[in-house]
Amino acid sequence: MRIGKAKSDLASTGAARDFSLRPGGAPCTPAAAAAARIAATHRDIPGALLPILHAVQDELGCIPADAVEPIAQALNLSRAEVHGVITFYPHFRGEPAGRRMVEVCRAESCQAMGADALARHIGERLGCDFHATSADGGVTLEPVYCLGLCAQSPAIAVDGRPYARMTPQAFDRLMEEAAGETADATRTAAKPAGLAQGLRPAAAQAGTTAGERP
């Protein structure tokens, strides 16, 4: 994630922990502060790392790179170990998703009922491939390997809400309804149009740090 920083980083030796414990070395970005707070409340439960990562992602919409260090500190782990865990699990994301998340099941049962054609339609409709976000920043498309709705294939989930016996037409209707809601929300909040509009509120807050690149 932050390759450019690695040369001066002694995270795996423990030196980084001493460094960051200096007065004034406290986390300074909002995301790091949130991660530090969450890690502090969870650190004493056994096997705390996954619950912490879930809580961070639930609050920030993703696990930004600057959340790694405070989590590592709280659990007495190296940053590499925390990074390794984050990247092992497909559920955890390093960058915020779009305002909506569409997960399309690609497993066998859904394939038996035309999921490949459905996935192609959804990709075309959103104008993006899997693991990507539509051009307007509104919708992130992810594959999922089984939603447990196999008797009613094909299935998708939108923001965690399940939809079964999905067809291209039904998907288009869903998106139109969603677009209607977005338009309403935008008018109410009088937010400027643009990419930020596609972010979840919490994620947008963390957007400045998460989007940062070396």
Place this chain on the structure above:
Amino acid sequence: MNTAAHPAGSPHAPGDAAVTVYVPRDAAALAVGADAVAAAIEREAARRNTPVRVVRNGSRGLLWLEPLVEIATPAGRVAYGPVAAADVPALFDAGWLRGAAHALCHGLTDEIPYLKRQERLTFARVGVTDPLSPADYAAHGGLQGLRRALALAPADIVQAVTDSGLRGRGGAAFPTGIKWRTVLGTPAEQKYVVCNADEGDSGTFSDRLLIEGDPYVLIEGMAIAGLAVQATRGYVYVRSEYPQAIAVLQEAIARAREAGWLGGDVLGSGRAFDLEVRKGAGAYICGEETSLLESLEGKRGVVRAKPPLPAVAGLFGKPTVINNVISLASVPVILARGADFYRDYGMGRSRGTLAFQLAGNLKRGGLVEKAFGVTLRELLYDYGGGSASGRPLRAVQVGGPLGAYLPESQWDVPLDYEAYAKISAMVGHGGIVAFDDTVDMARMARYAMEFCAVESCGKCTPCRIGSTRGVEVVDRIAAADTPAAREQQVHLLRDLCDTMLGGSLCALGGMTPYPVLSALDHFPADFGLPQNQGAPQAA
């Protein structure tokens, strides 16, 4: 969860002649609009000034009929489905609150053949009760197993589970009692009971259906396991793809604790057992038991080598019972009704029942709990009603993404662990995915390798790298321009499968060859091979 729809100031108090209407809250029902149906029922009832009590139950497992609404009548519960929100006014007009006839009416739920012909032991309450009501659970036979276990010595509980013949329902089919005996016999200050609810196999949903429909039976089963092996702490590892199941289970655990079923003094016995839910994070491999334990410990879900067995050194290095949801949820009925009662179902060394899940291209998909010994043909046609597309069925994958594809010639083999092993197939977790004749089996073989490549934890080279090479070899078989070139690639694929089978620590690498080789053996034409060249040749 019970809400009464009656307008403010209405003369009708809830419960006063209010008709009970059941609308499932299972994800399978929500996915086809059950919330909108429940709202429409409350709205329509209020408009007509007719008091109804809407109970959000679990799913009966007749999933082609979801949302399946049931009306409690003096004669029994009457089923209507699939109900759309728009159907609700007409159903009221037809007099459905009295169980009257309608195009969507299926008569008494218990008399629907699909349900009536099942042997529901583990799923006895699923869809019947309000999943979050402890009182409902106790009124429908809940807690009898736990009460009985509290009167037994730990070794006697283990013996009862051993005598029942229960084997791991997650797929490995290891005798549950033997596993428990090992944990009981390993002294330690702290032991754990871990429930594997990381139901990642496609075509399976019985864990989800059970947790969302009757979470207390799982809680009871885990408490019994705790008593049996002297563990005081339990974890349920549920996959993040099941948010509804997680919410139901968390709420049920909180209520069970409040009711004194969990905590420091289980049912006033002075014995302690408590449990909590942990959420997975999208890794299929975490359904493998040692990988799940790593994940629970907060690490990458990388498979551990065995030994040591988890029963000896499992979670945090302590002796751990780790069982699938259905295994643990089958324990209460075994304790309540006796090991013999359970063992009398089934055949051979496969005792009791299995919750088969009919999925894919079938007219009537759903959950069928039957004793072992039923055949695939019965499940596909007598229950499943044949293909949803109306085309002939061609291939059926049994046991999830690592299960073999079976051609019609094998659909009469009884579903029994040993009988399936004999034909190089596996019963697994009971998932059955049907495909019609439009399926391209070479693509399915490629997908099996692709899935393995996506989900491999990376520990074993044959799985981590072999799966990617497997995708390439299947592609080269398809692209081969001479029979000799094709044959060479097929030879390579078999060789690769052999390496994966023998060189992987866990079932992901070790069983990905099952779907690949079964596709190749039974459907050679899809690989561009002559019909008689599919079967493995002598080396």
